[in-house]
Amino acid sequence: MVDVSAFANRLAKNYKHYAKWARRNELDAWRVYDRDVPQFPLIIDLYGKRIHLQEYDTGWQIADDEYVAWIAAVQQAISDITGVPLWNIALKTRRRQKGESQYEKTGREGEDFVVAEQGQRFWVNLDAYLDTGLFLDHRNTRKRVRDEAAGKRFLNLFAYTGSFTVYAAAGGAVSSETVDLSNTYQAWSRRNFELNGLDLARHQLIRDDVFQYLEDAAFAGKQFDLIVMDPPSFSNSKKMMDELDVQRDQVKLVDGAMRLLAPDGVLYFSNNLRSFTLDDRLVADYAVQDISAQSVPEDFRNKKIHQCWRIRHRH
Numbered sequence: 001m002v003d004v005s006a007f008a009n010r011l012a013k014n015y016k017h018y019a020k021w022a023r024r025n026e027l028d029a030w031r032v033y034d035r036d037v038p039q040f041p042l043i044i045d046l047y048g049k050r051i052h053l054q055e056y057d058t059g060w061q062i063a064d065d066e067y068v069a070w071i072a073a074v075q076q077a078i079s080d081i082t083g084v085p086l087w088n089i090a091l092k093t094r095r096r097q098k099g100e101s102q103y104e105k106t107g108r109e110g111e112d113f114v115v116a117e118q119g120q121r122f123w124v125n126l127d128a129y130l131d132t133g134l135f136l137d138h139r140n141t142r143k144r145v146r147d148e149a150a151g152k153r154f155l156n157l158f159a160y161t162g163s164f165t166v167y168a169a170a171g172g173a174v175s176s177e178t179v180d181l182s183n184t185y186q187a188w189s190r191r192n193f194e195l196n197g198l199d200l201a202r203h204q205l206i207r208d209d210v211f212q213y214l215e216d217a218a219f220a221g222k223q224f225d226l227i228v229m230d231p232p233s234f235s236n237s238k239k240m241m242d243e244l245d246v247q248r249d250q251v252k253l254v255d256g257a258m259r260l261l262a263p264d265g266v267l268y269f270s271n272n273l274r275s276f277t278l279d280d281r282l283v284a285d286y287a288v289q290d291i292s293a294q295s296v297p298e299d300f301r302n303k304k305i306h307q308c309w310r311i312r313h314r315h
């Protein structure tokens with residue numbers, strides 16, 4: 001018999017606490033367990049009546065039959081505590097990702113379904129890709145964008161599935177451009193826009209390499225009042241002009257975005273590279289505020305899941 005009692009006790013405590021909190025905050029999707037007990041290196045996110053279970057590769061050596069018994073006991077405990085049936089638990093093993101691999105298909109189709117978040121709705125899929133279609137750690141930043149979007153021209157760079165744009169539109173943004181290089185994610189964004197009733201005449205999807213887009217938009221004299229830029233840590237997509245390294249390329253990215261930002265506008269710049277440090281030149285050139293402490297939601301035990309800055313022009 002595999003003893004998972006330490007894990008089950010912590011999960012039960014977390015679930016009881018956050019289930020009430022999630023209801024109060026109109027959240028179908030939230031983090032229940034975040035590697036709380038070292039012997040159980042798991043992340044558990046609840047999406048409606050389903051569980052996204054990620055097991056992190058620690059390099060531990062364990063016999064196959066022992067592992068099968070251990071992961072079965074873990075899943076049974078999750079099901080018992082949350083009431084989610086075993087067949088609705090999507091298990092993934094996460095190894096260190098490089099470049100595009102975070103966006104690769106898993107080989108499973110899975111099923112698309114809708115979750116609600118703070119009044120907005122999104123298509124997610126727990127099986128088809130390593131990520132689900134909605135980054136839960138940016139929930140607070142999405143709400144901040146919605147609160148600030150009224151009457152604004154909005155730009156979403158490295159847009160993934162367009163959730164920031166959905167929030168901006170809900171907050172009254174008058175127009176938006178949503179830029180991503182992936183056909184898959186642009187199609188996903190379109191479905192999210194339609195799900196939330198966005199007018200696609202005013203909220204445009206642009207499939208482009210962000211570096212190229214920044215050049216072209218500056219040449220065209222485009223201006224925006226509110227910009228979100230949340231690049232991956234690395235990308236070596238064959239469709240891009242150059243490979244992306246967010247630590248190396250941050251000045252080029254932020255300068256490019258700031259050229260498009262109206263005089264009183266705001267850029268939210270974020271990334272989830274653990275070792276990332278903001279370049280001193282950006283701090284010297286712009287009015288920069290680190291809002292990471294407010295942007296990481298309270299259901300995330302890992303407060304270093306991302307870093308986020310609010311950047312404005314100096315006057």
